[in-house]
Amino acid sequence: MTIKRFWKDNFSIFMTYMVAFLLMVFVSVLHPGYASPNNLRILSITASILGITVIGQMIVVLTGGMDLSVPWMFTIAAFLTADLTGGDNGKLIFAVPIVLGAGLLMGTFNGIGVSYVGIAPVIMTMASNIIFQGLLVGLTGGTPGGSAPKALKSFAGGSIGGFSPLFLAWIVFSVLFFILIAKSPYGRKLYAIGNSNTVALFSGINVKLVRVSAYSLCGMMAALAGILFSGRISQLYLGMGDPYQMQSVSAVAIGGVSLLGGSGSCIGAVGGVLVLVVLDGLLAAFGIAQSIQKIVYGVVLFLAVLLSSRRKAGR
Amino acid sequence: MKQEKKNKRGWWLRENWITLIPYAMLLVMIILMGILNPSTLSLRWMANKSDAALSLILAAIGQTFVLLTGGFDLSVGGIICVTNCLAASRMQDSSGSMLAWAGICLGIGCAIGIFNGFIIEKTKLQPFIVTLATQSICYGVALLIMKVDGGNVPIRYINGLLHRFGPIPVSMLIIIGMLVLWMYFKQTKWGLFIYAVGSNEKASHLNGISVMKTKVLAYGISGGFAVLAGLFRTAHVASGSPTAGADFVMISISAAVIGGTALTGGAGGMMGTVIGALVLRTIADLLVFLGVSSYWSSLVQGVLLILAVAISAYGTLLKRKRGAVV
Numbered sequence: 001m002t003i004k005r006f007w008k009d010n011f012s013i014f015m016t017y018m019v020a021f022l023l024m025v026f027v028s029v030l031h032p033g034y035a036s037p038n039n040l041r042i043l044s045i046t047a048s049i050l051g052i053t054v055i056g057q058m059i060v061v062l063t064g065g066m067d068l069s070v071p072w073m074f075t076i077a078a079f080l081t082a083d084l085t086g087g088d089n090g091k092l093i094f095a096v097p098i099v100l101g102a103g104l105l106m107g108t109f110n111g112i113g114v115s116y117v118g119i120a121p122v123i124m125t126m127a128s129n130i131i132f133q134g135l136l137v138g139l140t141g142g143t144p145g146g147s148a149p150k151a152l153k154s155f156a157g158g159s160i161g162g163f164s165p166l167f168l169a170w171i172v173f174s175v176l177f178f179i180l181i182a183k184s185p186y187g188r189k190l191y192a193i194g195n196s197n198t199v200a201l202f203s204g205i206n207v208k209l210v211r212v213s214a215y216s217l218c219g220m221m222a223a224l225a226g227i228l229f230s231g232r233i234s235q236l237y238l239g240m241g242d243p244y245q246m247q248s249v250s251a252v253a254i255g256g257v258s259l260l261g262g263s264g265s266c267i268g269a270v271g272g273v274l275v276l277v278v279l280d281g282l283l284a285a286f287g288i289a290q291s292i293q294k295i296v297y298g299v300v301l302f303l304a305v306l307l308s309s310r311r312k313a314g315r
Numbered sequence: 316m317k318q319e320k321k322n323k324r325g326w327w328l329r330e331n332w333i334t335l336i337p338y339a340m341l342l343v344m345i346i347l348m349g350i351l352n353p354s355t356l357s358l359r360w361m362a363n364k365s366d367a368a369l370s371l372i373l374a375a376i377g378q379t380f381v382l383l384t385g386g387f388d389l390s391v392g393g394i395i396c397v398t399n400c401l402a403a404s405r406m407q408d409s410s411g412s413m414l415a416w417a418g419i420c421l422g423i424g425c426a427i428g429i430f431n432g433f434i435i436e437k438t439k440l441q442p443f444i445v446t447l448a449t450q451s452i453c454y455g456v457a458l459l460i461m462k463v464d465g466g467n468v469p470i471r472y473i474n475g476l477l478h479r480f481g482p483i484p485v486s487m488l489i490i491i492g493m494l495v496l497w498m499y500f501k502q503t504k505w506g507l508f509i510y511a512v513g514s515n516e517k518a519s520h521l522n523g524i525s526v527m528k529t530k531v532l533a534y535g536i537s538g539g540f541a542v543l544a545g546l547f548r549t550a551h552v553a554s555g556s557p558t559a560g561a562d563f564v565m566i567s568i569s570a571a572v573i574g575g576t577a578l579t580g581g582a583g584g585m586m587g588t589v590i591g592a593l594v595l596r597t598i599a600d601l602l603v604f605l606g607v608s609s610y611w612s613s614l615v616q617g618v619l620l621i622l623a624v625a626i627s628a629y630g631t632l633l634k635r636k637r638g639a640v641v
Contacts, residue, residue: 066443113621118628120578122387122443126565127620134614142610246447259441291462294455302448305440 012256012264012308016271019254019304020278027282034285041164045156047277048170049229050247051270054255055177056107056221057248058269059214062181064194064261065114065121067215070222070248072132073106074241077226079136082146082236089151100223106132107219111212129245137238144238148230156231166228173221178266190214194261250301251276256308268308275304333630336623337574337590344597351604358482366477368596369486370395370548372589374563375570376493377540379588380533381442382571385513385580388534389446390431391541391567393453394424395560398545400457403466403555413472420542427453428538432531450564457557466555476550486547490589497585509533513580569616570595573623594619 007014028035053070060067077099084095106128113124136144158165181187189210192200201207225244230236249259255272257264279300283293349356374391381388398420406416427449435445478485500506508529511519520526541560548559574591576583598619599612607615 113625117625118632119621119624123568123572123578123620123624126568127617127624129617130565130613131617131621134611134617138608138611138614141608249443250447253441253444259443289458291455291458294458295452296455298448298451298453298455301451302434302445305444305448306438 013268013271015307016255016268016275016304019307020271020274023275023278023282027278027285031285034281037162039281039285043277043281044167045164045232046280047273048164048166049225049232050244050251050277051170051273052173052225052228053222053244053248054251054269054273055173055266056218058252058255058257058264058266059177059181059190060121060218061249061252061257061259062190062194062261062264063211063214064197065125065211065214066249066259067107067110067125067218067222068122068245068249069106069110069125069129069132070218071239071241071243071245072129072136073103073219073222074226074229074244075238076106076132076136077103077223078148078230078236078240079140079144079146081152081227081230082148083144085149087147087149089149092149092151096227099227100220103219103221103223103226104216105219107216107222108212110219111215114215115208115211145236147235148227152227152231156228166232169228173224174266174270181266186210186213191262194258194263196262247276254301254304254308272304272308275300333627334575334587336626337587337594340573340619340623341590341594341597344594344601348597348601348604355600355604362479362482362484362487364593364596364600365487365490366484366551368593369489370544370551371563371566371570371596372490372592373493373540373544373547374567375574375588375592376497376585377537377544378567379571379574379576379583379585380509380536380540382568382576382578383509383513383580383583384530384533385516386435386530386533387442387446387568387578388428388431388537389443389564390427390449390453391537391544392560392562392564393450393457394427394538394541395545395548395563396457396557397423397453397460398542399549399559400460400466400555400557402472402546402549403468404461406469406472408469408471410471413469417546420546421539424538424542424545425535426538428535428541429531431538432534433527435534436527436530454557454561457560461555461557464554464556464558468549468553468555473550473553476547489547494586494589501584505529505532510581513582515581566595567592569620573620575627577627591623 024035033039053074057067057070080099080102081095084098085091110121110125110128113119113128114121117124119127155165160168181190189200189205192203192205193207193210197207222241222244226241229240233240251272252264252269253259253272254275255264255268255270257269257272279297283296288296345356374395378388378391401420401423402416406413431442431446431449434440435442438445476485480488508519508524509532511522511524512526512529512533516526519529541563544563545560549555552559570592571583571588572578572591573594574583574587574589576588595616598615599609602609602612602615
């Protein structure tokens with residue numbers, strides 16, 4: 001493979017990182033405190049939580065779907081962790097697998113609806129999102145409470161070699177899923193389904209099962225992000241997952257992953273997360289009003305997606 | 316002869332029972348409510364219900380046009396916010412000012428919609444992302460216009476839109492008017508084009524339909540209806556809020572989908588959407604009468620949505636098995 005070919009193939013990924021880098025440089029010049037270790041640390045933590053939900057979202061998007069139920073799977077996971085442990089560190093050992101299992105189950109519910117019943121992904125996950133919301137709010141009578149055990153908090157607030165453990169966890173999961181998606185037969189199947197359902201079916205892929213597994217994985221990642229996020233905040237609240245619905249989809253799209261499915265990569269998605277997080281930090285650093293923030297966010301989202309998907313449209 | 320007619324009717328039912336689902340849902344809900352609490356089913360209740368549901372109905376109607384072309388419009392929520400804020404903060408208590416601001420809002424909404432349609436068709440980006448971006452921009456603009464909830468809505472504006480002709484509210488007349496317009500629009504060239512583009516974009520293009528114009532029209536109409544929804548919400552709630560529209564995004568899509576409009580485009584219509592919106596707006600009342608805590612209402616909404624879509628997916632499957640081209 002020549003360098004030219006490599007450049008051409010990965011144009012959208014380069015573009016994404018370029019946008020993130022330029023944004024970063026731009027702010028650092030205008031606002032010297034921005035690139036300080038402390039601020040970078042905060043940004044990296046924000047990026048990690050979003051990044052972990054994005055990994056799951058990306059798997060679903062690769063199959064040509066979309067998961068809008070991330071926010072309430074996320075929120076349920078956080079509350080379930082607090083509820084199962086009751087603030088007790090020792091119970092974390094069995095609570096975490098249970099919560100991850102619950103996430104897997106919720107994801108599977110989405111997957112079955114999309115894959116076996118044949119409901120459009122957007123509708124299915126939108127509906128399950130409010131179903132999960134209703135479940136949590138209904139079961140707890142509208143006033144769930146609690147907070148995460150201390151061990152989780154010290155994990156989320158700690159430091160390993162200067163990096164936040166959350167950040168390291170994100171890196172580890174990104175690498176794991178990069179290998180899974182780019183190098184394993186399972187990853188190939190995901191791309192195949194996203195490219196053409198029929199062709200994948202005739203190639204002997206168990207299309208329905210693989211599709212369900214994508215949603216299950218997404219549910220599990222959302223639950224994982226929820227667990228980690230519960231360690232970040234002192235008091236859990238309803239609606240804490242809401243920002244992750246559109247942000248996870250935006251990050252995936254900015255990262256050059258086609259929402260039609262079948263193209264994109266994990267590295268691109270990570271770049272998309274960086275763009276969003278740097279942008280978020282930028283607006284906060286300058287103390288820009290929320291109104292302008294939202295306008296800038298919309299414009300950057302549009303331009304970034306336009307840049308990263310230009311090649312595909314041109315082909 | 317008689318037998319033949321009977322067979323024909325049976326055939327119609329067999330082919331079209333899917334489209335009857337939303338009507339059946341609404342009917343069952345109303346009957347249940349009638350049994351549980353007979354006094355509710357009065358003309359007054361219906362008038363109140365139609366006032367309460369009209370904003371959603373209008374937003375969902377706009378959404379239907381876009382869904383029919385196989386698109387997706389998230390900017391509906393943003394446009395409602397902008398309209399709501401503008402109307403609540405700028406309108407003066409004179410007919411001229413009210414009409415002028417309504418006109419300005421309508422212009423803005425249609426312009427945003429047209430922009431959406433143009434960009435989506437021009438860049439071939441996913442409607443989801445493009446309208447998400449415009450939605451975010453609109454939310455920002457709404458916050459620029461009004462920082463916090465409040466505003467001052469002229470009394471005459473409120474009274475005008477919530478006026479009752481005897482037992483018939485203005486909102487009900489608007490709904491009927493929209494349906495009549497829809498009957499007409501469906502017969503026109505552009506009505507056909509919207510369905511055609513949604514069914515098969517490539518084939519429509521090859522048959523000389525301008526996909527660009529059709530999409531711009533659909534998104535423009537959606538923007539316009541979002542403005543109407545925002546204007547009516549302003550009168551109904553009698554205040555403005557920069558976050559008013561956020562609730563309308565997903566529920567407008569739900570209403571259209573429950574009403575039988577397919578996300579893949581090319582199937583469905585306004586009649587079903589109106590019924591779907593009414594179903595969604597009646598659930599809360601029904602739950603109250605059933606003695607269920609309102610905390611569960613979002614769960615019930617979700618289940619209803621899945622049920623409605625699952626049944627229609629099942630129906631399509633049955634049709635396909637019989638060899639029909641769907």
